[in-house]
Amino acid sequence: MSEKETKVNRRDFVVTASYAVGAVGVAGVVWPLVDQMNPDASVKALASTEVDISSVEPGKSITVLWRGKPVFIKRRTQEEIDKARSVDINELKHPEKDEDRAANPEWLVMLGICTHLGCVPLNDKGDYDGWFCPCHGSHYDTSGRIRKGPAPTNMEVPKYEFINSKTIKIG
Numbered sequence: 001m002s003e004k005e006t007k008v009n010r011r012d013f014v015v016t017a018s019y020a021v022g023a024v025g026v027a028g029v030v031w032p033l034v035d036q037m038n039p040d041a042s043v044k045a046l047a048s049t050e051v052d053i054s055s056v057e058p059g060k061s062i063t064v065l066w067r068g069k070p071v072f073i074k075r076r077t078q079e080e081i082d083k084a085r086s087v088d089i090n091e092l093k094h095p096e097k098d099e100d101r102a103a104n105p106e107w108l109v110m111l112g113i114c115t116h117l118g119c120v121p122l123n124d125k126g127d128y129d130g131w132f133c134p135c136h137g138s139h140y141d142t143s144g145r146i147r148k149g150p151a152p153t154n155m156e157v158p159k160y161e162f163i164n165s166k167t168i169k170i171g
């Protein structure tokens with residue numbers, strides 16, 4: 001083999017090798033995208049989540065993550081329920097009956113996201129003893145309904161159900 005032929009062959013090898021690396025690189029990028037499109041077990045699990053509420057004391061709340069969003073689960077006291085249910089809904093910016101937001105009055109389940117610009121409100125705060133969003137001052141009542149401040153709507157109640165007296169399935 002002449003020196004010229006050797007150089008050409010080396011160059012062919014280098015070109016071929018870089019194509020091969022390129023192909024592997026592309027396959028590496030595409031596969032995770034394709035894989036993400038398959039609704040595997042972990043994605044299905046995220047579609048709904050079961051929460052054990054047996055340790056939540058009256059007046060306390062827990063926050064769980066569902067589909068990457070915080071969900072507040074509040075076990076309300078009788079006083080908090082009475083406050084929520086005695087409101088004249090005609091006074092509300094977003095009129096919703098507490099009965100329609102919390103079928104089981106002891107438990108309020110809602111997305112813990114302020115409907116103004118998406119901050120996470122603080123529990124047991126604000127002028128209506130419910131939640132307060134410190135970002136721009138939205139006050140929510142004990143039903144999670146907007147009462148004062150810039151938020152346009154009540155905190156959203158997701159689809160959920162009681163599997164039994166100790167477990168809520170969200171989603």
Ligand code: FES
Pocket residue numbers: 114115116117118119133134135136137138149150151
């Ligand atoms: S994000 Fe809550 S008041 Fe603005």
